[in-house]
Amino acid sequence: MNVRNFLIAGIAILLAGIVGFRWYAGLHDASANGIDITDTRVVEKGSALYAANCATCHGGALEGQTPNWRTRFPDGSFPAPPHDETGHTWHHPDWQLFEVTKNGRPELADRDLQSKMPAFGEKLSDGDIWAVLSYI
DSSP: OOHHHHHHHHHHHHHHHHHHHHHHHHHTOHHHHTOOTTOHHHHHHHHHHHHHHTHHHHOTTSOOSOTTTTSOOTTSBOOOOOSSTTSSGGGSOHHHHHHHHHHOSGGGTTSSOBOOOOOOTTTSOHHHHHHHHHHO
């Protein structure tokens, strides 16, 4: 193989890798899945849905269930964390927050970490969940 063919093959492999990565990242990019913080109608809808479905646990001002949200309750579960800058919401990618909101936290059943986060997938549509996350 001459140098020219080697370079062409290398560039083709590099481009295929870039396209593949962009496709994979798009699957986990919230903007590709419905979050839109620039659409005031979506954010307002999310605010109303948050107030009706989330605020009782996570607080009306996103402050969480208790100031000591990292301290377990007597039953071993943790309080609902804040969704403001003091919480850990921002440590998770948007697609993961969507999955937790839709499906609850069943993956924690076999771990020491206990969560009371319910699944909202039967109560809220995917668009509703994305609206809540847009608000948050």
